[in-house]
Amino acid sequence: xTSLRAHSTVADLPSVTFGQxxxxxxxxxxxxxxxxxxxxxxxxxxxxxxxxxGAWPPAPSPSPSLVMPSINLGLMAVSIIPALxxxxxxxxxxxxxxxxxxxxxxxVAVAILVLRWWDFRSLLVRWDENAYGTAAWMxxxxxxxxxLLDVLDTLGLTLFYFLRRQPVKSFSDAADNSxxxxxxxxxxxxxxxxxYVGPRVI
Amino acid sequence: xxxxxxxxxxxxxxxxxxxARDADALERTWRDRPGFWGWLxxxxxxxxxxxxxxxxxxxxxxxxxxxxxxxxxxxxxxNAFLGADRYNQIFTTHGTTMMFLFAVPMMTAMGLYxxxxxxxxxxVAFPRLNAFGYWTYCVGIGLLYVALLTNHAPDxxxxxxxxxxxxxxxxxxxxxxxxxxxxxxxxxxxxxxxNIIVTVFKMRAPGMSVDRIPLFxxxxxxxxxxxxxxxxxxxAGSTLMLAADRAIHMQWxxxxxxxxxxxxxxxxxxxxHPEVYIIFLPALGMVTPIVETxxxxxxxxxxxxxxxxxxxxxFAFGLWVHHMFATPLPELGESLFTAASLVIAIPxxxxxxxxxxxxxxxxxxxxxPMLFVLGFLFTFINGGITGVMLASVPFDRQxxxxxxxxxxxxxxxxxxxxxxxxxxxxxxxxxxxGRLLGAGLGKWHFWLFLIGTNVTFFPMHILGLDGMPRRxxxxxxxxxxxxxxxxxxxxAATLAASVVLFLINVVRSWVAGANAGADPWGAxxxxxxxxxxxxxxxxxxxxxxxxxxxxxxxxGALPVVTGLRTDRREILITTTFDARPDARxxxxxxxxxxxxxxxxxxxxxxxxxxxxxxxxxxxALSCIGLFGWGWESSRPIERERVAMxxxxxxxxx
Numbered sequence: 001x002t003s004l005r006a007h008s009t010v011a012d013l014p015s016v017t018f019g020q021x022x023x024x025x026x027x028x029x030x031x032x033x034x035x036x037x038x039x040x041x042x043x044x045x046x047x048x049x050x051x052x053x054g055a056w057p058p059a060p061s062p063s064p065s066l067v068m069p070s071i072n073l074g075l076m077a078v079s080i081i082p083a084l085x086x087x088x089x090x091x092x093x094x095x096x097x098x099x100x101x102x103x104x105x106x107x108v109a110v111a112i113l114v115l116r117w118w119d120f121r122s123l124l125v126r127w128d129e130n131a132y133g134t135a136a137w138m139x140x141x142x143x144x145x146x147x148l149l150d151v152l153d154t155l156g157l158t159l160f161y162f163l164r165r166q167p168v169k170s171f172s173d174a175a176d177n178s179x180x181x182x183x184x185x186x187x188x189x190x191x192x193x194x195x196y197v198g199p200r201v202i
Numbered sequence: 203x204x205x206x207x208x209x210x211x212x213x214x215x216x217x218x219x220x221x222a223r224d225a226d227a228l229e230r231t232w233r234d235r236p237g238f239w240g241w242l243x244x245x246x247x248x249x250x251x252x253x254x255x256x257x258x259x260x261x262x263x264x265x266x267x268x269x270x271x272x273x274x275x276x277x278x279x280x281n282a283f284l285g286a287d288r289y290n291q292i293f294t295t296h297g298t299t300m301m302f303l304f305a306v307p308m309m310t311a312m313g314l315y316x317x318x319x320x321x322x323x324x325x326v327a328f329p330r331l332n333a334f335g336y337w338t339y340c341v342g343i344g345l346l347y348v349a350l351l352t353n354h355a356p357d358x359x360x361x362x363x364x365x366x367x368x369x370x371x372x373x374x375x376x377x378x379x380x381x382x383x384x385x386x387x388x389x390x391x392x393x394x395x396x397n398i399i400v401t402v403f404k405m406r407a408p409g410m411s412v413d414r415i416p417l418f419x420x421x422x423x424x425x426x427x428x429x430x431x432x433x434x435x436x437x438a439g440s441t442l443m444l445a446a447d448r449a450i451h452m453q454w455x456x457x458x459x460x461x462x463x464x465x466x467x468x469x470x471x472x473x474x475h476p477e478v479y480i481i482f483l484p485a486l487g488m489v490t491p492i493v494e495t496x497x498x499x500x501x502x503x504x505x506x507x508x509x510x511x512x513x514x515x516x517f518a519f520g521l522w523v524h525h526m527f528a529t530p531l532p533e534l535g536e537s538l539f540t541a542a543s544l545v546i547a548i549p550x551x552x553x554x555x556x557x558x559x560x561x562x563x564x565x566x567x568x569x570x571p572m573l574f575v576l577g578f579l580f581t582f583i584n585g586g587i588t589g590v591m592l593a594s595v596p597f598d599r600q601x602x603x604x605x606x607x608x609x610x611x612x613x614x615x616x617x618x619x620x621x622x623x624x625x626x627x628x629x630x631x632x633x634x635x636g637r638l639l640g641a642g643l644g645k646w647h648f649w650l651f652l653i654g655t656n657v658t659f660f661p662m663h664i665l666g667l668d669g670m671p672r673r674x675x676x677x678x679x680x681x682x683x684x685x686x687x688x689x690x691x692x693x694a695a696t697l698a699a700s701v702v703l704f705l706i707n708v709v710r711s712w713v714a715g716a717n718a719g720a721d722p723w724g725a726x727x728x729x730x731x732x733x734x735x736x737x738x739x740x741x742x743x744x745x746x747x748x749x750x751x752x753x754x755x756x757x758g759a760l761p762v763v764t765g766l767r768t769d770r771r772e773i774l775i776t777t778t779f780d781a782r783p784d785a786r787x788x789x790x791x792x793x794x795x796x797x798x799x800x801x802x803x804x805x806x807x808x809x810x811x812x813x814x815x816x817x818x819x820x821x822a823l824s825c826i827g828l829f830g831w832g833w834e835s836s837r838p839i840e841r842e843r844v845a846m847x848x849x850x851x852x853x854x855x
Binding site: 002003004005006007008009010011012013014015016017018019020021022023026027030031033034037038041042045048049052053058091092093127128129130131132133134135137138142148152153156157160164165166167168169170171173175 | 446742836
């Protein structure tokens with residue numbers, strides 16, 4: 001074995017960190033990039049089909065309805081509040097507040113997931129009717145799979161906190177859960193604009 | 203070292219007894235549980251990396267057997283050895299295996315094994331994700347090879363062009379197998395990429411600033427970013443588009459319903475061309491430490507090589523249309539992609555000149571790894587030159603879909619990836635096993651492989667220029683292609699013989715090879731500072747680095763930082779750019795859930811081929827796995843030092 005000499009000690013370093021000092025934050029960021037990029041590629045494919053089509057939506061498909069998607073978009077915007085407060089409670093190691101805000105986020109998240117059904121219905125086209133319907137359904141569908149994953153993650157974390165005592169690093173995990181929630185909400189905005197609003201304005 | 207201060211008392215040589223005691227404690231903490239359960243649940247990056255390498259090499263052998271079957275069929279005109287349908291399945295499986303199941307996994311496997319060792323870390327950032335990626339990859343292999351053995355293998359080429367691969371022309375489930383296999387391999391590659399990026403960003407040894415990162419690690423890092431941006435394209439194309447068109451009648455590629463068949467080619471090649479660089483940049487990363495070690499000097503142009511890697515990755519995403527020159531694209535666009543295809547030769551040439559300069563100014567020793575490096579230079583440069591020829595639109599239109607392209611791509615991939623890989627296997631086999639590979643058999647392997655490669659693929663240039671198309675299962679004697687095809691088949695037999703010699707060498711050496719010791723080559727990287735094979739915890743104490751060649755430029759004892767716990771799995775987190783110690787994180791123990799979740803992925807994606815409801819069943823089963831994963835993460839409860847986001851550090855249980 002190579003002989004070793006002590007240069008310094010790391011014994012005093014923290015064992016729980018938040019944000020970019022935490023591995024999980026970087027892992028979450030990595031998957032956000034992958035998933036965001038996948039949505040970007042789907043949106044580019046949608047626009048690629050759009051530019052080669054005569055009319056958009058192709059007749060006889062109508063433009064999507066904006067009512068329910070706009071309501072759900074508003075709810076998603078509201079959901080940022082409990083996510084933000086959950087992250088702050090995690091950062092203060094304030095378990096009672098964290099549990100309250102996680103519960104609030106869970107309720108809003110489930111409501112958003114339920115309303116997603118009407119987001120699909122508001123497309124007013126079937127997925128197999130034409131390429132326009134296909135692209136719109138797939139983009140909303142792929143985002144829904146991310147939403148489902150994030151809802152499950154939030155519910156799981158909330159459940160764990162209510163079922164049994166959690167280790168300190170779970171406070172950091174809760175902050176990262178909010179971080180991913182911001183992404184899930186944020187990436188919906190270009191989807192909403194291109195898929196729901198776009199056919200009416202371009 | 204300017205960026206990392208040492209304790210006021212100054213460096214102290216650690217007592218051998220203390221180091222041994224710490225090593226014993228770490229061994230107990232980091233080793234896997236014994237028996238089959240421990241094997242199944244391991245999250246040790248070396249166990250996973252070794253499995254990945256062995257599995258990917260088995261896929262290389264499978265792809266090689268398929269190639270041998272094709273060469274047997276084509277050895278003479280109007281041969282009846284394989285029928286057209288079987289030939290279609292074999293050539294599709296060959297391409298799919300070599301690209302998706304051998305080349306990319308093998309390169310990421312080498313990274314998953316060696317990156318933590320080279321950066322002085324105890325593990326990868328996400329060990330369970332690593333295991334999940336490996337098992338997902340295995341599910342993909344099972345799917346393709348069960349399909350092949352039951353006459354259901356895909357038969358529309360490794361790129362599955364539409365409309366041929368749509369249900370109208372490809373009924374049944376053969377194309378579905380291809381589409382879902384791709385999904386499994388992409389998930390595995392993305393898991394590996396995130397792991398490598400975060401490991402390199404946050405777990406480098408103290409002092410390993412960005413200008414001291416080993417060049418193999420740089421190559422792995424650049425490729426991991428390429429995977430992040432390339433693989434989603436093919437995952438989206440294969441699963442969300444092609445499979446959806448086939449399974450639930452979506453209309454992505456159906457022109458009659460406003461779809462567009464060319465969209466598939468754009469999506470596929472936006473992934474497919476970077477894929478080539480994803481395969482060969484890590485291989486080039488292997489070349490540098492080998493050239494350094496056997497020329498006894500640091501590589502010439504460290505910064506130039508780093509920039510060449512980054513430039514190659516950047517340009518690689520701007521070339522995809524050169525695979526589509528035979529489609530009706532705007533002329534200006536074609537010109538741009540021609541220019542980009544020519545430009546990318548420059549950073550590759552920069553790397554080659556750096557290695558030549560290193561050899562020129564060093565004292566080269568012609569060991570087996572070096573022979574393979576020289577073979578790589580010769581073969582790859584030839585393949586690169588024909589690549590420049592194919593970048594020209596008029597030439598490409600003549601050679602498109604002929605054997606000329608087959609010759610080009612095999613010169614590039616065998617020369618640019620397989621030869622450096624063999625060099626790397628000879629170089630690092632001692633680290634994997636503690637034994638040296640035999641040099642005598644190694645030289646036989648090298649010469650037969652080099653001769654076999656050129657005898658197999660050089661005639662294909664001429665056959666292509668003579669008009670022989672790709673993907674045909676036979677040809678008439680009157681074409682005059684018989685003699686050169688026979689010669690190529692003789693070359694393939696030579697290649698097969700060389701690989702058999704390598705396998706014999708591996709088995710003999712593993713059982714009774716010369717003991718290697720920690721650093722048999724006198725190499726400079728940190729991976730050579732630990733025993734061969736490395737212990738489960740890699741390093742007793744995290745090394746401190748003050749140069750890009752730590753074992754060459756450290757006099758006396760290796761400086762290390764102490765203070766990581768030995769009674770729980772703990773890893774050192776450092777800052778992203780200058781690698782200053784920042785935190786100690788716990789690392790997970792072995793887990794059943796990665797294996798379980800990979801099986802659930804199998805239920806989702808394989809089930810979706812047959813009935814959509816399997817997606818729901820697989821998702822429900824996955825919920826159990828996700829719950830179990832999270833549940834085991836929430837133990838144990840220990841007292842921790844917490845760095846609050848607003849600054850102070852507090853103790854909290």
